Amino acid sequence: MLNEQIFGILKSFEAMTSIMYIVLFLAIFFIEKRMSSTTVALLVLCLCKGIASLLLPDLLTVASQTGLHYKFAWYGCWMGLNVICIGLILKFHLANKIRASNVAITVSLAYVILTVVQAVDFIDRATLNSNAFAMIYQISIPTINIGLIPLICYFWLQDFRKTALMYKES
Amino acid sequence: MAFVLILLSLLLVFLAIIAHRKLLTLCGEPQIYAEVASELQQRAHDLLVRKDHIEARTHLDLTDENERWKNDLAQYMEDYEQEALARRRIHLGH
Numbered sequence: 516m517l518n519e520q521i522f523g524i525l526k527s528f529e530a531m532t533s534i535m536y537i538v539l540f541l542a543i544f545f546i547e548k549r550m551s552s553t554t555v556a557l558l559v560l561c562l563c564k565g566i567a568s569l570l571l572p573d574l575l576t577v578a579s580q581t582g583l584h585y586k587f588a589w590y591g592c593w594m595g596l597n598v599i600c601i602g603l604i605l606k607f608h609l610a611n612k613i614r615a616s617n618v619a620i621t622v623s624l625a626y627v628i629l630t631v632v633q634a635v636d637f638i639d640r641a642t643l644n645s646n647a648f649a650m651i652y653q654i655s656i657p658t659i660n661i662g663l664i665p666l667i668c669y670f671w672l673q674d675f676r677k678t679a680l681m682y683k684e685s
Numbered sequence: 686m687a688f689v690l691i692l693l694s695l696l697l698v699f700l701a702i703i704a705h706r707k708l709l710t711l712c713g714e715p716q717i718y719a720e721v722a723s724e725l726q727q728r729a730h731d732l733l734v735r736k737d738h739i740e741a742r743t744h745l746d747l748t749d750e751n752e753r754w755k756n757d758l759a760q761y762m763e764d765y766e767q768e769a770l771a772r773r774r775i776h777l778g779h
Binding site: 590619 | 695697
């Protein structure tokens with residue numbers, strides 16, 4: 516009962532996350548006015564959300580069929596998308612020769628955790644099929660998505676303050 | 686079949702962790718900056734020590750020594766400024 520309530524609240528919040536990511540990206544981009552580590556991370560985050568919303572309807576129909584490889588199509592797609600996103604953040608940093616900020620590290624860590632959660636749930640389904648992780652899976656993914664927003668704000672403000680202090684000196 | 690799929694998912698997890706660790710190496714301050722900063726600090730310390738010596742001595746070639754010290758100080762300040770500009774360009778992208 517309580518779990519269902521929590522799940523309902525999480526679902527309703529998660530629908531807002533894509534809009535929040537885009538708003539955050541636009542706000543930070545207009546304040547910084549350049550391609551920094553933070554804006555790259557947020558851009559990749561928005562891109563990932565866009566691809567995810569495009570893939571979701573097709574993947575849902577595929578995953579509803581019975582058979583292990585259909586299940587893997589669901590989990591593998593999300594894992595592949597997460598790996599591509601981390602790779603994109605890394606490539607952007609290498610190509611523009613910028614230092615990784617705390618925001619980029621946080622976003623990439625969130626993708627690593629999401630990948631691990633997907634893999635653990637898939638392995639559970641493929642071997643024991645105990646559904647022990649189904650609850651954790653359903654709760655943790657919206658929690659990570661929502662939790663990223665305050666974390667990004669906190670680390671960005673920290674970086675912003677540091678930059679402002681450096682400018683005051685010169 | 687299941688075995689291959691599990692291996693594939695583990696491979697993806699490892700790929701994610703490897704990419705994340707590569708990103709982590711980009712976040713720290715490079716070694717060369719730390720070395721340059723420590724060298725600049727050492728030079729500033731030497732200059733201060735020389736200033737102390739000049740002030741402690743009260744005889745003979747005081748003006749000459751003082752002039753040389755001022756030149757060294759100006760050189761040091763210029764180096765410091767160049768280093769600070771280079772760092773700001775790299776770290777902040779300006």
